[in-house]
Amino acid sequence: MSNMKERFAEALMEMLEERTLEKITVKDIVTKCGVSRQAFYYYFSDIYDIVEWVCLQETQKIVDENSEIDTWQVGYAKTLHWCREHKSLLINAYRSIEKEYVEYFMNRFLKPYVVKIVDKESVRIKVSAAQREFIIKFFTLAINAITIDWVRNGMKEEPETMADNIRILVQGDIRKSLLNYHNENKRR
Template identity: 50%
Template sequence: MLKSAKEVLAESLKKMLEKKTLKSITVKDLVKDCGISRQAFYYHFNDIFELVEWIFVEEASKALADNRNIDNWQQGYCHVLKNMRDNKALVVNVYRSISREYLETFMYKVLHDVIYPVVEEQSAGMNVDVKHKEFIAHFYSLAVVAMGLDWVRGGMKEEPEDIAEQVAILVKGDFKKALRIYAK
């Protein structure tokens, strides 16, 4: 299967991050490494950070494909963590180079997109304001992101399955409990 220019650039960046920091990689280095023109790079991305974001979005989309309900959201979270570990050089470089805030924002968006549908599903048959459902999803998204960032900061030593299971134990039944309290 032929790879797209975006995929080739992504592979090249990941490979370069094994030896260099994100701050020290230029578009010139990247295109030279993968044999794609600067013009082709700028056709797809405005800068290297946009390429990083594209990589994160692509990887997260694959990891979360069908994991957006109460029975399998934990698997989605585990897949995200595994993917982060598989791309450790990229994740650690982003965490250290761009700032924790960039990684936190990305993780929040990805995880909120998994958690909100779970909250919505759990609210079936209840009369709960959207603002309360949003608050529940926001709260748990922040908590799950914090656990993921702590894992990155600690060197990604724990198994993703263990972290996902521990988080699932803590939130099991909590969505419904909170929704019942907010129900009119």
């Protein structure tokens, strides 16, 4: 990973503490870093590209650190804590860029957690690849919607509370979904 990319990201994060994303330009970032615009464009195509890079780098670290099946709640809560710590970045990104992009970003970090749960629950349960993927998609989108709503409403609930509420709701439901497909397949 490029040290320059990290410098650009740090500059952006510092500026987001003072102003909204719409008021930050590539020129502002490169001036703060003391480099040319060409240096910025070597790594990023625009401001939104760097926002995506920052968010994905941070969430990937959290996913990697909490990849154990039994700790998905901890990983999710840590991700929400990161969101709170970088509230200005996320709120500005949420208000500045298309909602589809925010949903795409959230899906990217939530899906690995859901996949791990489905993998754990699907041992000895036969479902098709399409059915498995539909279950993953369904639960990822449900958790995504709750998470985006949490961001939109100011991130007031504690991350651990959010993680625990989701745990309570999905506990047994993923396995039940797998079994429902399994039983439906046997009837066909």
